[in-house]
Every structure is written in C-alpha cells, then in structure tokens.
Amino acid sequence: MKTTKHTKQVGAVSDRGLIKWQGMLLTEHVRLIKEFYEEQDQVPKPELTDFDLQAIQEEVEIAMSRRCEVQLKTWKNGAFFTHTGVIQEIDLRNGQLVYEDESGRQRLPIESLVGIQLVD
Secondary structure, three states: OOOOOOOEEEOOEEEOHHHHHOOOOOHHHHHHHHHHHHHHHOOOOOOOOHHHHHHHHHHHHHHHHHOOEEEEEEEEOOEEEEEEEEEEEEEOOOOEEEEEEOOEEEEEEHHHEEEEEEOO
C-alpha cells in the first residue's frame, strides 16, 4: 500500500494516524443542524387580548391623524420584524395597513401587526 503524509506503515498495517479521528459532516447533518437551530429561535405568535387590539387601534388612529412616524412590530413565521414609516391608510377590503418609508409605499397584513409605537 502506498503511504502518504497522512498515513504511516506500522508493520503490515497501514495506520491513518489522526485522519481517522477527524469529524465527518454530511450535507444532511448540516441541514438538520441548521433546521434545529432555526426551530429553537422561533417565537410563537403572541395572543392579543381585546385590550391590546383596542390600544393598537387607538395608536393607529392617532398616527394617521397626526401623520407622524411610527414603529410597527409584526410577527411572521416565528420571528418579529420592525417596520418604521408613516401610516397612509388602512385597506380594509384587503386587510392591509399601508405605510410609507424611505423606499416607498409598503403594505402589511393587519393580522400580522402585534404592536405599534409612535416615534415623534
């Protein structure tokens, strides 16, 4: 048998040295580990009470009347996202809140909204 820098000949046995102790990761292992950590980071959607929904509605009405900047907190697929802009309108037919930020008009589904804060 041919010896390389990773192998050495010990009698009639070819020893692979430290190579045999190196970890082996298959693509399936990497994918499963990534999925595991993604699942660990997921947050369940908060259950909003009637009081919470009323407070959000009041803040939206104040922000629309004053045309001031707000931070909208939304939940989607196990994660929270923050959007900053000025609320333009509420599209009840499509169930969307329309706001404008530095990149233009954006739309958010109303059911994904979990919090709002006036920036002023």
